[in-house]
Amino acid sequence: MKPLFRSVHHVALICSDYARSKAFYTELLGLPIIREVHRAERNSFKLDLQLGPGIQLELFSFPNPPPRPTRPEACGLRHLAFTVADIDPVIAHLKAHGIETEEVRVDPHTGQRFTFFRDPDDLPLELYEDVRGNTTP
Template sequence: MLNGIHHVAIICSDYEKSKDFYTRILGFKIIAENYRADRDSFKLDLALADGTQIELFSFPDAPKRPSFPEAQGLRHLAFNVENVEAVSQYLTNLGVDVESIRVDEYTGKQFTFFSDPDGLPLELYQQS
């Protein structure tokens, strides 16, 4: 029935800054980029190697997230990584503020959090 997640949609406040973050820093590849003049909105389709996609939108005057991180709705987006420490260090070297690495008390796997340019909470989670 459900085979997986196709994409996650994110609305950003600064399109160029978020585009740079998701492509240059996180390594997503651009599938398609469209400007929708009738909405004064960009839509950028991005993909990871496994096919996971992010739709990055810009809308003029989009409201800010109501609270961080415990607003109702999507709490955070987690990425599978082979080595949490290595990816955390990579992000830190690029100027991204990354929290201390923790261990999931139920799975024993390492994880940590960081944020995108709009403060959207993102997680690195040990794959195996």
């Protein structure tokens, strides 16, 4: 069967503190802003960020969002992975800004290095080093 989908268009995250998360994703991680809108009828902001060609991260704010389980094996989205060419300078950048990362591990199936860190709402984010230039972890 021919695949139904061409690629991922966006990933949407709901944050508890919009200003803090906006600074984390734009200033610390350096994601460019595509657009930012305030949706008055929902008392909510929506921030579209550029992840890669044709791929966006949508950051939402809502008043009093319910908590979500963060255990790694909880049902639902497990983590969001970012492809990087060289993991070491990205880890150094995060650590210089007070963001802790887990120990770097090696994927036994691909031989690629990876690690995890957390966003301001404790959502798990992964750095996946792809030295081959492949954008698929």
